[in-house]
Amino acid sequence: MRRDAGAGGVAGPPTGPATDLAIEALSWRVGGVSIVDGVNLALASGEFVAVIGPNGAGKTSLFNLVSGLRRPTAGRVRLAGADITGLPVHRRARLGLGRTFQSSSVFGSLRVDENVRLAVQAHRGGSMRAWRRPAADRGVAVAADEILAQVLLEARSRDTAGALSHGDKRKLEIALLLAGSPRVLLLDEPMAGVSAGDVPALVEVIRSLTRVHRRSVLMVEHHMDVVLDLADRVAVMHHGALLSCDTPAAVMADRTVQEAYLGEEL
Ligand SMILES: Nc1ncnc2c1ncn2[C@@H]1O[C@H](COP(=O)(O)OP(=O)(O)O)[C@@H](O)[C@H]1O
Ligand SMILES: [Mg+2]
Structure with missing residues (x-):
């Protein structure tokens, strides 16, 4: 399946043409500390994946690696099959990767x-x-x-x-x-600071991104009701690694996930 890198350094999709975003063995170490640790995650076309995990789990760092704000120490990021690992933020944006910046x-x-x-x-x-x-x-x-x-x-x-x-x-x-x-949108805690009365309309807007406009969305969110309402799959990060990525029901029932969160806020 994997093609050799072409003249532009662009290799073929490792997970099929319907994969909009592929995060492959992505790691980021800073001063010997592992902040993102070998994360593998594929986002299918039109799919909505929520990323959850306690504060400091590495969720924003993962987004920084995917959007190009930081360079990974290992691993690859592919957008619709094209290797974008080494590209600057603006070139990723032009290729269809959108990220909100406050x-x-x-x-x-x-x-x-x-x-x-x-x-x-x-x-x-x-x-x-x-x-x-x-x-x-x-x-x-x-x-x-x-x-x-x-x-x-x-x-x-x-x-x-x-x-x-x-x-x-x-x-x-x-x-x-x-x-x-954009083909893929990265939303980092879109509900942060939003009043309870404004949440339902914002949820509807975010839902329409995938349901109506067929964009793919990767979203970090702490409000579990919003996550369970919107996500096709939920990815759980803990200490920089991906613990699990499954349907919301399966993730909520997962013992490992429950143990990771024992006494911690989701
Ligand atoms: N530029 C950086 N240099 C060193 N450590 C960092 C840097 N950015 C984030 N970290 C550390 O990485 C960990 C994960 O942070 P972050 O990705 O913001 O987590 P989350 O978004 O899941 O709360 C934290 O311990 C944080 O202090
Ligand atoms: Mg964060």
């Missing part, structure tokens, strides 16, 4: 729709002069409106982004990601 990507002083238009414009790669061409401008505006509808933010589109609730800000961050038409 609110830093949102321009708080601009309107919600202006934020999304800028993101669409940036991903289309046109110069800012395209804004002066009415047809191109309309195309960008239409695409931005579609994305705002997708993330249930139409009613907020004229509001200043900085005035949004945490839940709506999270939706806007997802909208900015969608502007790049």
Whole structure:
């Protein structure tokens, strides 16, 4: 199945064409300490996998390796079969890997729709002069409106982004990601800081990413009700290693998982 690396260093898929993201024996050691330890995880096309584990288990570090923020000390990452292990963040993003980065990507002083238009414009790669061409401008505006509808933010589109609730800000961050038409989305604790009243709508937006728009999602989340509601499979990390990756029901029933969490918050 495995092809030799080609001229561009891109090797064939080890787990079949339907695998969107393959994490292969991925490890990260810092100063002799193993932080991510030989993780293997494949994300099928359109699949939703939740990553759980106690604080310090290595979940964010794993995301950093997959998104390219950190370089692994061993192992590979493949996106739709292509080896992206050595690529910088922006090249992974261009190949279809999207990751939210807190609110830093949102321009708080601009309107919600202006934020999304800028993101669409940036991903289309046109110069800012395209804004002066009415047809191109309309195309960008239409695409931005579609994305705002997708993330249930139409009613907020004229509001200043900085005035949004945490839940709506999270939706806007997802909208900015969608502007790049990612194949795979990495969401690190999307519910963090979101008020209980905003959770259901955000859950619906995240659910629609896979169910309606057929993206693949890898999500770190502490709220187990949200994990059980959304995930096709749940991956459990503990001390940098993957303890288990199975259906939510199987993971909840797993003795090893229960023991790993005895006395610890999930
Ligand atoms: N840049 C770094 N250098 C050294 N240790 C780090 C670094 N980043 C994270 N760690 C350590 O790696 C472990 C896992 O952290 P992290 O991936 O943030 O866990 P999680 O997201 O599961 O809570 C923690 O013990 C943390 O202190
Ligand atoms: Mg974390």
